[in-house]
Amino acid sequence: MSDNSFVVVANRLPVDTHTAPDGTRTWAPSPGGLVSALTPVLEKHQGCWVGWPGVVGDAPEPFRTEGGVLLHPVKLTQADFEGFYEGFSNATLWPLYHDLIVTPIYSRDWWQAYREVNLRFANEVAAVAAPGATVWVQDYQLQLLPGILRQLRPDLTIGFFLHIPFPSPDLFAQLPWRTELVRGLLGADIIGFQLESNARNFAELARRQGLEVTGSVRTRGIGTWVSAGDGRRSGIGAFPISIAAAAMADLTPADLGGAERLHAELGKERTVILGVDRLDYTKGIHQRLIAFEELLETGALDPDQVCLVQLATPSRERLEHYRTTRSTVEEAVGRINGRFGRIGQPVVHYQHTSVNKTILRRYYRMADVMLVTPFKDGMNLVAKEYVACHGDNSGALVLSEFAGAAAELTQAYQCNPFDIESMKKALRDAVVGLKQQPDVLAQRMRAMHEHVMAHDVDLWASTFLECLSTAGADRQAQ
Numbered sequence: 001m002s003d004n005s006f007v008v009v010a011n012r013l014p015v016d017t018h019t020a021p022d023g024t025r026t027w028a029p030s031p032g033g034l035v036s037a038l039t040p041v042l043e044k045h046q047g048c049w050v051g052w053p054g055v056v057g058d059a060p061e062p063f064r065t066e067g068g069v070l071l072h073p074v075k076l077t078q079a080d081f082e083g084f085y086e087g088f089s090n091a092t093l094w095p096l097y098h099d100l101i102v103t104p105i106y107s108r109d110w111w112q113a114y115r116e117v118n119l120r121f122a123n124e125v126a127a128v129a130a131p132g133a134t135v136w137v138q139d140y141q142l143q144l145l146p147g148i149l150r151q152l153r154p155d156l157t158i159g160f161f162l163h164i165p166f167p168s169p170d171l172f173a174q175l176p177w178r179t180e181l182v183r184g185l186l187g188a189d190i191i192g193f194q195l196e197s198n199a200r201n202f203a204e205l206a207r208r209q210g211l212e213v214t215g216s217v218r219t220r221g222i223g224t225w226v227s228a229g230d231g232r233r234s235g236i237g238a239f240p241i242s243i244a245a246a247a248m249a250d251l252t253p254a255d256l257g258g259a260e261r262l263h264a265e266l267g268k269e270r271t272v273i274l275g276v277d278r279l280d281y282t283k284g285i286h287q288r289l290i291a292f293e294e295l296l297e298t299g300a301l302d303p304d305q306v307c308l309v310q311l312a313t314p315s316r317e318r319l320e321h322y323r324t325t326r327s328t329v330e331e332a333v334g335r336i337n338g339r340f341g342r343i344g345q346p347v348v349h350y351q352h353t354s355v356n357k358t359i360l361r362r363y364y365r366m367a368d369v370m371l372v373t374p375f376k377d378g379m380n381l382v383a384k385e386y387v388a389c390h391g392d393n394s395g396a397l398v399l400s401e402f403a404g405a406a407a408e409l410t411q412a413y414q415c416n417p418f419d420i421e422s423m424k425k426a427l428r429d430a431v432v433g434l435k436q437q438p439d440v441l442a443q444r445m446r447a448m449h450e451h452v453m454a455h456d457v458d459l460w461a462s463t464f465l466e467c468l469s470t471a472g473a474d475r476q477a478q
Contacts, residue, residue, distance in 0.1 A: 002128045004070060006045035008038055009125055009145065010138040011085070013051035013071050025058065034138070038461060042069040048128050050074060050121065056081045074124050076117065083113025086318060089141045096175060097140060097164050098282045098376040106176055118144035118184070126152040134468065137188065139163045144180070147187030157472030160188040161464065163241065164378040165404070166198040169205040182209055186228040189471040192239040192464055194378045194404045199224065199236045220463045222471065235471050239464045240408060241379050245456040248388040249449075251365060255358070259365035266349065266366075271306045271431050274367035276360065276382050277374075279312040279352065281325045284373040284400065284417040289332040289348070291423040296340045296347065300428050303340040303347045308371075310350045311363065326352070364389040369396045369430045372403060373417040379404035383412070387452045393442040396430035398423075408451060411444035 014035040018026050041047060048070040053059050059073040076084070087110035096104040122145050129135055137145050137160045146158050172178055182205065185191055193199040199217040203224050207213050212227035222235035251259075266272050273292070277283040292308050295301040312329065333350040341347045355363070364370070370386040380403040387397060387409065399405065399412035406414055415426035433441050 002048070003130045004046055004048035004128050005130045005133045006041060006047040007050060007125055007129050007133055007135045008042065008047065008138065009050045009121060009135060009142060010034075011052055011089075011141040013049060013053050013073060015053055015071060017054055025055070025060075034457070038136075039065075039067060039069060041461065041465065043067040045134075046070075048072050050125050050128065052076050070128070072124060072128050074121055080113060080117055083110045084117040085141070088114035092175075093140050093143075094164070096171065097167050099165075099167060100171065101282055101375050104174070106174075108176075111177055115144060118142055119148055121145055122148040122152060125149055129153060129156055131155055133157070134465075134472065135159070136161070136465070136468070144184035145187075147184035150187035157468060157475075158188045159190045159192065159464065159468040160185060161192040161239065161241075162198070162378070163194070165195075165376055166193055166201050168201050169208055172201075172205055173208075178205075179209060182206065186211075186226060186234045188234055189232075189475055190222065190464070190468045191234055191236045193236070194238065194240055195407060196238040198378075199238050202226075202236055220459075222467050232475060235467065237467065239460055240404065240455070241381070241460050242452065242455050242457045243381050243384045243388060244458075245384070245388045245453045248361065248385055249391050249453065251361065251389065251391075255362055255365060258359075258362040262362055262366040266307055266309070267345075269305070271368045271434060272366060273306065273308045273369040273371055273427070273431070274363060274386075275308070275310040275312075275371045275373075276355075276363070277310075277312060279314060279322065279326050279329065281322065282375050282377065284375050285310065285312065286325070286328050286332055287417055287420065288371050288373045288423060288427075289329065289336065291420050291427060292348070293332070293336045293339070294420065295424055295428060296336070300424070301431060306431060307346070308348045309363070309367070310348065311355055311360075312350065312352045313354050314352060360385075361389055367395065368434055369398060369427070371398050371427065372405070373398065373400045373415065373423060374403050375400070375417050377403040377405070381405075383409055384452045387445065387448045390445055391449055393445045393449065395445055396434060396441050397445075397448065398426045398430050408455070409448050411447045 050072045053073045056076055056078045059075040062070055062072045064070050087107060092104045092106060092110060095102045121142060125135055132155050134157045140162060146160050149158060196217045196219055203213050206226045215224040217224050219238045222237045224236045225233045227233050263272060277285055296303055333348050336348050337346045364386045372380055372383045374380060383397060383399055383405040397412040399409055399414050400417045401414045413426040413430045416422040
């Protein structure tokens with residue numbers, strides 16, 4: 001055992017890999033909302049972050065950040081990556097948990113790889129955690145880890161948070177290893193979900209598996225308890241994740257100037273619509289392009305007065321459904337520009353590459369309308385990031401009702417991404433509202449901005465960890 005009293009476990013370490021011209025690799029800590037929220041806790045408690053460094057077949061020795069946080073890499077082979085990550089995590093669990101937008105593949109070989117990698121992670125955590133330490137496990141790739149770790153280290157206080165949706169019991173029942181997965185999750189003292197509906201789905205699933213469930217689901221608290229079958233019980237609740245809102249909202253003169261220049265390059269008088277997404281089939285990018293195209297086609301939007309900017313971050317490009325999604329999206333971009341653009345003035349500006357946070361904030365600030373239209377999303381932090389960047393109450397947000405963020409950002413123009421007409425109406429209302437009802441739009445943005453600023457990632461982390469501390473103390477007192 002080591003002396004780390006607080007351990008975060010995630011599929012990925014918060015590091016970026018840099019390769020020198022001679023092929024030498026170095027790893028440096030990378031920024032992010034989860035990192036910024038948990039770093040102070042990790043530093044205070046001599047904390048450790050356990051995860052995969054992002055490259056197969058190679059891993060650095062454990063190293064500390066400038067703040068003293070220990071980064072502890074877990075090595076994955078190419079076979080691990082293909083079976084555990086690309087296979088079971090992203091071709092089985094991901095589509096299952098996103099309501100079967102594509103058909104999940106149930107492979108016994110992938111399941112075996114998932115079990116083995118979860119066991120490897122658990123062994124690493126057991127080795128670095130101090131006696132009685134608190135361990136916080138993150139997301140769907142590591143759902144077996146709490147149960148394994150409970151057996152290895154019964155002294156630990158274990159929390160689990162699921163960043164993506166949790167499906168209805170009827171859908172989850174498809175999974176051949178449903179009992180094992182639930183047993184793995186119930187190794188945690190607290191299981192957190194994004195929404196109350198997700199937590200209720202898990203509670204009903206536990207009932208159907210014959211477990212005792214008491215209480216009712218709460219947001220930012222524990223009101224429901226599930227008997228784990230070994231004398232313990234696990235608390236479940238909803239803890240909506242958020243962003244480092246103050247940092248996102250702190251726009252410098254360079255940010256403001258950069259946003260103004262971006263808008264001028266696209267057309268000073270044009271209304272700029274923005275989409276920022278991983279290039280994933282759950283994000284509804286193709287459908288929003290069709291909605292935009294039809295609005296241009298009918299004359300509801302004028303291509304001389306409006307344009308769409310789509311930033312699409314590369315994602316899981318070795319998987320077939322992701323390759324198909326990219327092909328479909330890029331074909332639509334070309335078709336729309338061919339029909340409605342002019343030489344030197346495309347109506348859709350498309351970029352398939354990652355964008356750093358500094359540049360992204362300028363795009364957010366520049367955009368008159370933000371389009372966030374996933375078919376299903378655990379939360380969607382892009383919507384909150386856009387709102388945070390508009391403290392002057394400018395702009396408008398078009399938001400899928402199936403994004404977790406829709407439960408909080410009720411002043412957005414909400415739409416059904418499965419319904420092209422619904423998306424067209426929401427987008428047109430937002431664009432027209434900017435010109436005809438600026439005061440109404442300002443009120444809507446003000447309400448959303450105040451909510452995002454008050455409910456930031458620090459609140460998410462602190463409320464979860466307070467509940468986890470209480471649950472751990474209660475278990476030890478039994």
